Structures are given as structure tokens and as C-alpha cells.
Amino acid sequence: MQKLNKIRQLLALVIVAASMYLVTTIALKVARVKEPAEMLPRLAKNIDVSLQKIHFTEMKKQVKQWDLVADRAEYDKEKDLTRLGGIRLVVAGNRSTGDITLTADRGEYLTKTKDVRLSGNVVATSASGMEFTTSQAAYRGARAMIETPARVRFTNGKLTVEGVGMELFTETKRVRILHDVTATVHPGTRK
Numbered sequence: 001m002q003k004l005n006k007i008r009q010l011l012a013l014v015i016v017a018a019s020m021y022l023v024t025t026i027a028l029k030v031a032r033v034k035e036p037a038e039m040l041p042r043l044a045k046n047i048d049v050s051l052q053k054i055h056f057t058e059m060k061k062q063v064k065q066w067d068l069v070a071d072r073a074e075y076d077k078e079k080d081l082t083r084l085g086g087i088r089l090v091v092a093g094n095r096s097t098g099d100i101t102l103t104a105d106r107g108e109y110l111t112k113t114k115d116v117r118l119s120g121n122v123v124a125t126s127a128s129g130m131e132f133t134t135s136q137a138a139y140r141g142a143r144a145m146i147e148t149p150a151r152v153r154f155t156n157g158k159l160t161v162e163g164v165g166m167e168l169f170t171e172t173k174r175v176r177i178l179h180d181v182t183a184t185v186h187p188g189t190r191k
Contacts, residue, residue, distance in 0.1 A: 107119060
């Protein structure tokens with residue numbers, strides 16, 4: 001009988017030792033759980049959705065009006081606008097006028113009006129060679145117009161026009177510089 005009691009004690013000791021080993025192993029594994037490699041930053045309170053590398057196309061009666069590509073976008077539902085960074089906006093033209101490509105550091109897309117506001121190193125170019133630079137501009141979809149209240153430098157071939165404020169109608173490429181206008185015609189070979 002004494003032998004049976006010693007076997008029971010030895011068996012209980014083995015069970016207790018195995019249980020402690022199991023608890024220690026589990027505790028060490030839980031303690032070693034690593035943080036995710038890349039934590040996403042918390043969104044600001046006024047941002048509902050944040051995206052990277054977006055591409056948006058505006059259509060009207062099955063005809064493309066413009067393509068918008070941005071490195072990042074943050075949608076604010078309360079204001080119904082999307083803040084953009086690293087922007088490339090291609091406004092569709094017709095066969096004779098061609099597309100106009102605008103680039104900017106940042107901007108906003110207004111969902112209700114479908115307008116795009118651009119700011120920071122705004123540069124616009126067209127296939128025909130037209131170019132303008134300014135600090136801010138806006139594409140007004142309802143009027144098919146690019147406008148700026150800021151200082152602008154516009155070049156097209158041998159003509160350079162500088163001034164403050166501009167309206168460029170994208171369907172006709174008609175340009176109007178509003179104030180303090182200086183124009184220069186560069187001499188060159190005739191074509």
C-alpha cells in the first residue's frame with residue numbers, strides 16, 4: 001500500500017510539473033506577440049475615408065470630361081469634399097483643341113458641383129504647346145473653364161502673357177487675362 005501511495009504522489013508531481021510547463025510556455029508565447037509591422041495613422045476627426053493612389057473619371061452623357069489622378073485622398077463627408085495630394089488632372093478637349101493636363105501639389109474635389117480646386121505649383125500644358133503656371137487654379141465643370149485669381153504666366157508658341165487672374169475655356173482654348181497684363185511676342189522664324 002505504501003508503494004501505491006508513492007506512485008500516486010509521483011504521478012501528482014509529474015502532472016503538476018507538466019501543467020506548470022504548459023502554463024509557462026503559453027505565457028511566454030503571449031508575451032512575445034509582436035506589434036503589426038506597419039501601423040496605419042489615425043484619421044483626423046473630420047476625415048471619413050482616406051485612400052492612396054486614386055483615379056477618378058468624370059463622365060457626362062457618356063463622354064469623358066476629365067480624369068483625376070492623385071497620390072492620396074481624404075474624404076470629408078460633413079463638407080462633402082475630398083482633399084487631394086499629388087494631383088494630375090487631364091481635362092478632355094476636342095480634336096482641334098486637345099487635352100489640357102494640370103498638375104498641382106494639393107487640391108480639393110467638390111462632390112456637389114464636381115469642381116476641382118488646385119493649389120501649390122499649378123502647371124498646365126496642352127498637346128498644342130500651350131502652357132501656364134500659377135499658384136492656384138480651379139476647374140469649373142459646369143462652365144468647362146479653368147480659372148485663377150492669382151498671378152499667371154501663359155505661353156503659347158511665340159506669345160507670352162503675364163497678369164493677374166485668368167479664364168481659360170477648355171472647349172475653345174479661349175483665354176482671358178484679367179488685370180495687370182503684359183504681353184511679349186518672341187521673334188523667330190516664320191512657319
